[in-house]
């Protein structure tokens with residue numbers, strides 16, 4: 001296994017010029033692949049599965065910032081709460097409450113992104129604009145002292161139509177802008193997580209601040 005060093009260097013140059021953070025998505029890839037990118041200076045890595053994240057966190061350098069980008073079940077929050085750097089896929093108030101509970105246990109404020117459903121496919125997780133609004137205007141936000149809501153995350157449709165993807169990213173950016181001056185002390189928007197290997201350039205054009213890139217760096221995953 002070898003990471004695509006040339007793609008990594010081209011991408012990091014493009015992103016750093018614009019102040020965009022790269023999360024290298026290492027799911028299903030061996031720890032040695034993570035070590036290769038780490039040696040090139042990469043520190044933000046993303047994983048989808050709790051057990052895989054725990055294994056990699058245990059065996060790899062302590063200064064890696066681990067992002068959880070998958071769908072998180074409430075009963076698994078406790079495993080990643082001690083160390084996770086950013087949870088991207090939060091899609092219910094109940095999950096925020098559990099993250100808050102575990103943050104409190106570990107004396108941490110856990111950084112989260114709310115996932116918004118922007119794609120046409122029905123299977124993808126995420127909040128509707130209305131559900132997002134309900135969370136952001138909830139009087140109970142004030143109870144989440146061990147949570148910081150740092151922004152939004154979204155996944156565009158799997159489609160070959162760039163205009164569709166662009167539209168979806170633009171709709172997410174618009175929601176993001178709506179909440180940048182939120183009055184809650186537990187809400188500080190600074191992260192808009194959108195863009196993967198296939199649509200990273202569109203995401204950059206539509207104002208992403210954080211991209212999640214797997215196959216472009218690590219090669220295709222086994223299905």
Ligand SMILES: *Cc1c(COP(=O)(O)O)cnc(C)c1O
Pocket residue numbers: 025027048069070155196197198212213214215216
């Ligand atoms: C797997 C995954 C990615 C990375 O996808 P690539 O197409 O390999 O870049 C990004 N975000 C999420 C939520 C993922 O599950």
